[in-house]
Amino acid sequence: MKTIDSALKTVEEKWLQTLFTHCKEIFSQTCLPSHDETHHYRVWLFAKQLIRELGQANYTFDANQVEKIILAIFFHDTGLSVQPGAEHGKFSRTFAEDFFDRSSQKPIDDLDEVLTVIEKHDDKEYADTFAEQPVSPDGLFPVVNASDDLDAFGITGIYRYAEIYLLRGIQGKDLAIQVLDNSANRFQHFFNTYGFLKRFAEQQRIRFQILQKFYHDLVLQHKTGNVSQSTGPSAVIHQIEQCILKKKLPLEQVCKEVENGSNDPYVLDFFRLLGDEVGDAIVILRGSPSDNGQTIVMQ
Numbered sequence: 001m002k003t004i005d006s007a008l009k010t011v012e013e014k015w016l017q018t019l020f021t022h023c024k025e026i027f028s029q030t031c032l033p034s035h036d037e038t039h040h041y042r043v044w045l046f047a048k049q050l051i052r053e054l055g056q057a058n059y060t061f062d063a064n065q066v067e068k069i070i071l072a073i074f075f076h077d078t079g080l081s082v083q084p085g086a087e088h089g090k091f092s093r094t095f096a097e098d099f100f101d102r103s104s105q106k107p108i109d110d111l112d113e114v115l116t117v118i119e120k121h122d123d124k125e126y127a128d129t130f131a132e133q134p135v136s137p138d139g140l141f142p143v144v145n146a147s148d149d150l151d152a153f154g155i156t157g158i159y160r161y162a163e164i165y166l167l168r169g170i171q172g173k174d175l176a177i178q179v180l181d182n183s184a185n186r187f188q189h190f191f192n193t194y195g196f197l198k199r200f201a202e203q204q205r206i207r208f209q210i211l212q213k214f215y216h217d218l219v220l221q222h223k224t225g226n227v228s229q230s231t232g233p234s235a236v237i238h239q240i241e242q243c244i245l246k247k248k249l250p251l252e253q254v255c256k257e258v259e260n261g262s263n264d265p266y267v268l269d270f271f272r273l274l275g276d277e278v279g280d281a282i283v284i285l286r287g288s289p290s291d292n293g294q295t296i297v298m299q
Helices: 002-026 037-056 063-075 086-102 111-120 140-150 154-167 172-194 198-224 232-246 251-261 265-281
Strands: 283-286 294-297
Touching (some): 002 037, 037 063, 037 198, 063 086, 063 140, 086 111, 111 140, 140 172, 154 172, 154 198, 154 232, 154 265, 172 198, 198 232, 232 265, 251 265
């Protein structure tokens, strides 16, 4: 574990601030809080957890492996800034290629592997993207893919799914059904690969169940005709659509606006938990002008 922690520290010191800032710049003209630089940072935090859990299970990671993981993660969804559809991976790859062409940092070994993982990361059918390679829990694609999937669970996952699916024109009962199917596929694939990490896998199962209950309840609202803009899951979806997709408010402002504008306990609890969960993952502090007023505080 000491070697893994050392590799994580070395790679973060080399890349984290640069990648976070570059990712933020890419999304600066796009209102997509569910998949912006904060999403990429949360995915990195899940990757760190996963790497450490694998270390406890006697898998080893050196700095080169960790470096490939952080680079793939911080570019994987950048293509959503210009293409919100499922084919965004190829645009993400283009952003990464442009970055490496202009970067003063020494190119890493196996850059082509990193670029391929960036492009193919959103294969949520898990359709043998790297079938020619034996599936290993410590491989680049499994770690990046699983870490991305883990950010789709819990309260944050509820919000993320709603925002991106609404943006793609999917609404109501269809939205809920597609989320239930997609998220179940994600969790099953995660569990098939990492279920042997029993404590960690159980933590993620709980987060998956939170997501599933919300969208099961949304289906029930539609089946019973009890769709409301003032209470329950449908009201939460309505707030996300109005505040983010239409008003284009930043997420922290959405949570405050709901707190000041709603008196429904369900809606208030959801956005309070969302604010807490996102805030626990990343803390942005006012910094010096040299870092554009932002400093990452690592967990």
